[in-house]
Amino acid sequence: MITTTDLTKVYRSRGREVTALAGVDLHVRPGEVYGVVGTSGAGKSTLIRCVNMLERPTSGTVTVDGVELTALSGGENRAGKDLREARRRIGMVFQHFNLLSSRTVQQNVELPLEIIGLDRTQRRRKAAELLDLVGLGDKARSYPNQLSGGQKQRVGIARALAGDPKVLLSDEATSALDPETTRSILKLLRDLNQQLGLTVLLITHEMDVIKSVCDSAALMRGGRVVESGELTDLLAEPGSELARELFPLSEFGTGHPGTTVLEITFQGDTPAQPFVSQLARTYQIDINILGAAVETIAGRMVGRMRVELPGGHQDNVVPIGYLREQGLQVDVIGTANGAAA
Amino acid sequence: MSGLSWDQMQELMWPATQETFQMVGVATVCTVLVGLPIGVLLVLTSKGGALQNQPVNKVLGAVVNLARSLPFIILMIALISFTRWLTGNSLGWQAATVPLTVGAIPFFARLVETSVREVDRGLIEAVQAMGGSTWTLVRKTLVPEALPGIVASVTTTVIALIGYSAMAGTVGGGGLGDLAYRYGYLRFETAFMWIIVAEIAIIVTVIQLAGDLAVRRLANRGRGGGRTRLLRPRASAPAPDEDLVAS
Numbered sequence: 001m002i003t004t005t006d007l008t009k010v011y012r013s014r015g016r017e018v019t020a021l022a023g024v025d026l027h028v029r030p031g032e033v034y035g036v037v038g039t040s041g042a043g044k045s046t047l048i049r050c051v052n053m054l055e056r057p058t059s060g061t062v063t064v065d066g067v068e069l070t071a072l073s074g075g076e077n078r079a080g081k082d083l084r085e086a087r088r089r090i091g092m093v094f095q096h097f098n099l100l101s102s103r104t105v106q107q108n109v110e111l112p113l114e115i116i117g118l119d120r121t122q123r124r125r126k127a128a129e130l131l132d133l134v135g136l137g138d139k140a141r142s143y144p145n146q147l148s149g150g151q152k153q154r155v156g157i158a159r160a161l162a163g164d165p166k167v168l169l170s171d172e173a174t175s176a177l178d179p180e181t182t183r184s185i186l187k188l189l190r191d192l193n194q195q196l197g198l199t200v201l202l203i204t205h206e207m208d209v210i211k212s213v214c215d216s217a218a219l220m221r222g223g224r225v226v227e228s229g230e231l232t233d234l235l236a237e238p239g240s241e242l243a244r245e246l247f248p249l250s251e252f253g254t255g256h257p258g259t260t261v262l263e264i265t266f267q268g269d270t271p272a273q274p275f276v277s278q279l280a281r282t283y284q285i286d287i288n289i290l291g292a293a294v295e296t297i298a299g300r301m302v303g304r305m306r307v308e309l310p311g312g313h314q315d316n317v318v319p320i321g322y323l324r325e326q327g328l329q330v331d332v333i334g335t336a337n338g339a340a341a
Numbered sequence: 342m343s344g345l346s347w348d349q350m351q352e353l354m355w356p357a358t359q360e361t362f363q364m365v366g367v368a369t370v371c372t373v374l375v376g377l378p379i380g381v382l383l384v385l386t387s388k389g390g391a392l393q394n395q396p397v398n399k400v401l402g403a404v405v406n407l408a409r410s411l412p413f414i415i416l417m418i419a420l421i422s423f424t425r426w427l428t429g430n431s432l433g434w435q436a437a438t439v440p441l442t443v444g445a446i447p448f449f450a451r452l453v454e455t456s457v458r459e460v461d462r463g464l465i466e467a468v469q470a471m472g473g474s475t476w477t478l479v480r481k482t483l484v485p486e487a488l489p490g491i492v493a494s495v496t497t498t499v500i501a502l503i504g505y506s507a508m509a510g511t512v513g514g515g516g517l518g519d520l521a522y523r524y525g526y527l528r529f530e531t532a533f534m535w536i537i538v539a540e541i542a543i544i545v546t547v548i549q550l551a552g553d554l555a556v557r558r559l560a561n562r563g564r565g566g567g568r569t570r571l572l573r574p575r576a577s578a579p580a581p582d583e584d585l586v587a588s
Binding site: 085116160 | 392461463466473
């Protein structure tokens, strides 16, 4: 649904060059919620703004729903007719909502409909539908200043959906909201994704956002995507940075000298098996649990446990093999002699 | 003691008041019609604007600055032949309207430019992201969002025009300023002069109050009003936490 190939963006100013994007390949499939995460300066904001050409990429291509936007004419601030047409099918929500204070909630939602060229009655009907959809049917006549942050973002979302887009871009939509409001907005995005089959590309600096709504994610650093994929795959991938960030166990102990520390990740119904006691019984070893957590990621239950087994890696090859046979993902994160799986 | 009776004063003041209103009224309408597009254009053609165009921006800015530098009295004399060509006359309130308008346009355009420039960039991006054209941007976002500032600019311009119109009076434009000058100053009718000054002061005050009220109404849409917000700049949104700003 959204594909970028080798996207680069270089800002030039007084002979100085700043590379914001250094060759980004992104592939967002239809109907999924795709999250791009990274710290400030990673280039994620530039990336999402390149998707609808609010920023012109320096090189590379962007294709949204089969239309190659990079091939359409128009500068950053003055889009050509074709690009404007294409943008009408891409909704966008912003961190600071960007609602017009001179218009009521309903009139704000009607703005994109005016641009599309619907008549007054059609606009009214559509705006009312959209406001009901986001749960603000009773606020049509209010002004943005009378709304809370969460309500403003709901208006922003209703407005973004006005053109019946297939794609919704979310530029830090929840970053200005408190945690509870963030959850309700994310739930709304998830619901819209499922009800309308909307493809959502969101950028955020919060791992919690990725964890609670995304199907797939990409980690950006220094203008590059360092890791990307479906969350369930990423979690099963040994050494995945995203998985570690999504599911940090770093605050747990790292074990004692002369022992082997394992990180065991299980998805779905694997934890139904009592593998810890089975392991202890079968191999007659004492297992020390350093830490464990279970979370729901991308709608699936995922657990991670850090355990300590006596002896070095060589001594524990057989128990590790046993755990892997059970369908568990085992990462050896530290042993007495420093070996790693 | 004044040589003029109250009745005589009234007889003189009434047509002069009308002339002032006519001059200022027509000049204001023309100023807004021409100055508003120029002000918006100054923003659009500036760096990062939707119609970014440095040469046009520079030339337009220079013309505006030049026109603002000319003392009004010189502008008025310099424009006599243009006025005569346009109105068929170089005397009277109609003729005075021409230099008034020409003098006020750059002044008003700069005020409009400042107001429009303050419109949050995020709103401009929102309109662009929904596929709006530059014209849509101007008509549905820039002007409506800047409207409180634009109305305040109109108020300031009207009051400045009332001041200028006194000078226009001295070249046959008529109006209250001219009356105060001719009768009050030249004929030593000091009391009459002060009465006229008081009338002008009342007119200016009423216009200022009406303008402020309109601005407050516009700026407080959905805020429930409140005296404390009168003409105070609206709190702008916190700086967006952008990844990289082109610097």
